[in-house]
Amino acid sequence: MASTVSVVQRVQSVNPATGEVLAEFDPARPAEVQATVARAREASRAWQQLDVGERARYVLRIKEALYRRRHEVAALITREAGKPRVEAVVGEVMVALDTLEYFAHHGAEFLAPQPVPHHNLAVRFKRGRLMYEPHGVIGIISPSNYPLNIPFGEMAPALVAGNTVVLKPSEFTPQIGLEIRDLCEAAGLPSGVVNVLVGDGSTGGALVDSAIDKLIFTGSVPTGKRIQTLAAERLLPTVLELGGKDPMIVCADADLETASSGAVWGAFTNAGQACLSVERLYVARSVADHFTELCVDKTRRLRLGTGDDPSTDVGPLIRPRQVAIVEDHVTDALAKGAQVLTGGRRPDLPGFFYEPTILGVNHSMKVMRQETFGPVLPILAVESEEEAVAFANDSEFGLSASVWTRDSSRGDRLARQLHAGAVMVNDCISYFGVCEAPHGGIKASGIGRSRSRLGLHEMVRVKYVDVDLVPQLPKLWWFKYGAKAKNMMDGFLEFLFAPTVTRRMLGSLKMIVSIGRKL
Ligand code: NAD
Numbered sequence: 148m149a150s151t152v153s154v155v156q157r158v159q160s161v162n163p164a165t166g167e168v169l170a171e172f173d174p175a176r177p178a179e180v181q182a183t184v185a186r187a188r189e190a191s192r193a194w195q196q197l198d199v200g201e202r203a204r205y206v207l208r209i210k211e212a213l214y215r216r217r218h219e220v221a222a223l224i225t226r227e228a229g230k231p232r233v234e235a236v237v238g239e240v241m242v243a244l245d246t247l248e249y250f251a252h253h254g255a256e257f258l259a260p261q262p263v264p265h266h267n268l269a270v271r272f273k274r275g276r277l278m279y280e281p282h283g284v285i286g287i288i289s290p291s292n293y294p295l296n297i298p299f300g301e302m303a304p305a306l307v308a309g310n311t312v313v314l315k316p317s318e319f320t321p322q323i324g325l326e327i328r329d330l331c332e333a334a335g336l337p338s339g340v341v342n343v344l345v346g347d348g349s350t351g352g353a354l355v356d357s358a359i360d361k362l363i364f365t366g367s368v369p370t371g372k373r374i375q376t377l378a379a380e381r382l383l384p385t386v387l388e389l390g391g392k393d394p395m396i397v398c399a400d401a402d403l404e405t406a407s408s409g410a411v412w413g414a415f416t417n418a419g420q421a422c423l424s425v426e427r428l429y430v431a432r433s434v435a436d437h438f439t440e441l442c443v444d445k446t447r448r449l450r451l452g453t454g455d456d457p458s459t460d461v462g463p464l465i466r467p468r469q470v471a472i473v474e475d476h477v478t479d480a481l482a483k484g485a486q487v488l489t490g491g492r493r494p495d496l497p498g499f500f501y502e503p504t505i506l507g508v509n510h511s512m513k514v515m516r517q518e519t520f521g522p523v524l525p526i527l528a529v530e531s532e533e534e535a536v537a538f539a540n541d542s543e544f545g546l547s548a549s550v551w552t553r554d555s556s557r558g559d560r561l562a563r564q565l566h567a568g569a570v571m572v573n574d575c576i577s578y579f580g581v582c583e584a585p586h587g588g589i590k591a592s593g594i595g596r597s598r599s600r601l602g603l604h605e606m607v608r609v610k611y612v613d614v615d616l617v618p619q620l621p622k623l624w625w626f627k628y629g630a631k632a633k634n635m636m637d638g639f640l641e642f643l644f645a646p647t648v649t650r651r652m653l654g655s656l657k658m659i660v661s662i663g664r665k666l
Contacts, residue, residue, distance in 0.1 A: 157172060157174070158171065158346060158347055159172075160172075160322045161466075162227065163463040163465050164462060166497060173345075174318070174347050175344040177353040184286075184313055184354070184357040185358070187311040187339055187342050188311070189339060190311045191281070191283050194309060194337065199255045199307060200255060202254070203251040203254050204251070205334060205340075206254075206306055207247070207251045208335060209247055210244055210247035210248050212330045213240065213243060213244055216326075216330065217236070224294065227322050228319075228320055228465065229418070231454045231461070232454055232455060234416060235454065238416070240295065242296040242579070243300070245582055246296065246300045246598070249303075249583075253603075254603065260276045260612075262276050263276055267643075268643070273615050274613070276611075276612050277610070277612075279308065279609060279610075280309070280608045281309030282360035283360035284310065285313075285359065286354045286357070286359035286362045287302065288354060289324075291318075291420075291465045292465070293421075294317060294319075294320035295323055295326075295327070301597060302341065304602050307603070310360075311340045313343075313354060314328075314341070315344045315345075318348075319466060324343050325343060351370075352373075359383070360383075361385070362385045363385075363605070364387050364388065366388075368544075371593065375594075385595070386594065386605050388586070388587060388588070389593040390520070390544060390591070390592065391423060391544050391547065391592050392543075392544040393426050393427075393567070394426070394428070394429060394539035394549075395409075395410055395429070395549045395575060396539060397428065397430040397431065398532065398551060398552040399431035399434050400553045400554055401552050403434060405551075407441035409574060410428055411442055411503075412575075413425035413549070414428075414503075415460070415524070417462075418501070419523060420464060421576060423546060423547050423575070425524065426519060427514075427515050427525050429527055429529045430526060430529065432528040435528035439488065439505070442526065443489050443505055446490070446503045451494055451500060451502065453498070464499045464501060470501050472519065473504075476514040476517070479514065480508055483509065485509075486506065487504065488505040489504065490504030491504050491506075503524075504524070505525075505526060506526070507526060507527075508525040510538055512525070516542070536564045539565055540565065544592045545567050545592045546568055547571065547576075548567040549572070552572070552573070558573070566589060567588070567589065568593075568596075569585075569586065582598060584599055585598060585601040586599070623635060623636070623639075631661050634661040637654075638658030
């Protein structure tokens with residue numbers, strides 16, 4: 148009988164600007180995943196015993212280690228994820244440093260027990276409070292597009308809150324994942340508190356299936372759905388930060404110079420591989436021609452190249468499969484009548500590049516409906532604000548959106564009408580760098596929130612503790628029941644809720660008489 152040999156694909160670190168294989172790793176298998184989670188569980192016992200200030204000091208030491216290695220880390224991000232160096236420094240290292248510091252500084256405040264005052268007379272002699280307790284072991288599965296700032300954005304609150312962490316970085320950025328592990332080691336974190344498992348989707352699947360207490364997943368909608376199905380089997384709590392198709396609305400009164408620069412940056416930063424990228428643009432017809440010309444002109448001036456060349460504005464995509472999706476969306480758009488205003492092809496470069504592309508489109512095209520996650524800016528002229536909002540909301544996604552106008556009340560009105568987890572007025576994407584801002588989507592863009600106080604609260608279980616300050620006081624709702632008890636409670640209800648003062652007074656009389664009889 149022929150034996151079956153299972154060939155496990157190695158995880159490759161590849162420079163997307165050249166296609167060169169930089170390193171190869173064996174993916175962690177299920178047994179290693181289970182053992183790592185067991186180690187994290189063991190480490191969590193002592194980690195939880197530290198007070199929040201001590202844990203915060205460790206997190207600050209990670210920040211210091213990252214700061215010391217900032218140049219090497221930025222260079223690695225450019226090499227393995229293809230980002231221009233400025234984006235590696237600002238969008239990754241700076242955001243990660245800021246996030247680590249933010250949670251270290253605010254953890255104690257956000258985790259302090261919260262008093263819960265009671266308004267009902269019947270329970271006035273009790274004191275309630277909310278206590279925040281760590282889940283235990285948090286699993287983090289992260290994507291390739293922000294391989295440093297996303298994991299740290301989730302690890303920092305997890306650690307401060309008293310959890311240990313098992314991180315599975317993207318299979319496209321394994322070296323950055325291992326750098327995160329090394330930074331935590333350099334910070335002197337106790338063994339087992341931060342664990343990094345290099346691997347692909349099967350490693351991620353094994354982590355979902357392991358004994359972790361909560362999963363924080365960031366990635367695509369299809370993977371998120373698969374994970375949620377698996378997690379449902381054992382009611383594993385999850386946060387899902389998924390894909391987007393973020394609309395940008397440019398009103399007729401917008402500052403078109405600023406809005407066009409914003410649109411070009413929002414669509415092409417990180418070669419369009421940001422969950423918050425401007426993926427579709429609706430512009431008022433009266434200014435559409437001029438606005439589009441500005442966008443096209445600014446896009447033609449972008450320099451495509453390798454991220455280590457300081458003059459590069461736009462780098463490569465992460466893998467050929469991502470270039471293929473971009474090509475498919477552009478081909479579909481052309482078949483449905485789109486105009487290519489600039490770009491629209493792969494350049495003659497060795498890596499996984501696609502030219503920054505602007506398309507004149509209609510709403511039926513894939514490039515307006517599905518996440519492209521590449522350097523394509525489709526522009527559609529609209530007749531009115533209402534039409535812009537209707538198009539923007541006609542999407543399965545709801546991550547973020549932006550509105551560009553000089554009129555703050557219009558900005559506010561449109562922000563309220565848009566179906567999204569966040570709306571920026573006169574900027575795009577950059578709220579992700581605001582530590583105080585919660586991040587997360589609605590509809591298919593996800594469940595739960597990361598970053599901010601709300602992100603920290605995803606890392607804890609809320610326990611309500613209630614203390615009776617005068618336990619000797621009889622509880623009128625305890626046994627024994629009967630006609631008197633019923634009369635008393637009827638009176639109490641009337642006293643609390645009857646619509647007129649007179650009826651409330653009568654209710655209180657009825658209650659007092661019945662109390663006397665019941666006691
Ligand atoms: P992806 O879904 O292909 O992979 C994400 C991670 O999931 C990787 O680590 C991968 O190994 C792992 N994975 C794959 N299959 C798995 C499985 N069956 N079980 C468990 N883990 C599995 O996403 P990607 O291509 O790396 O990232 C791009 C996507 O992520 C885009 O859709 C983008 O919008 C989204 N994203 C969302 C946010 C956000 O905050 N909402 C941020 C960044 C990226």
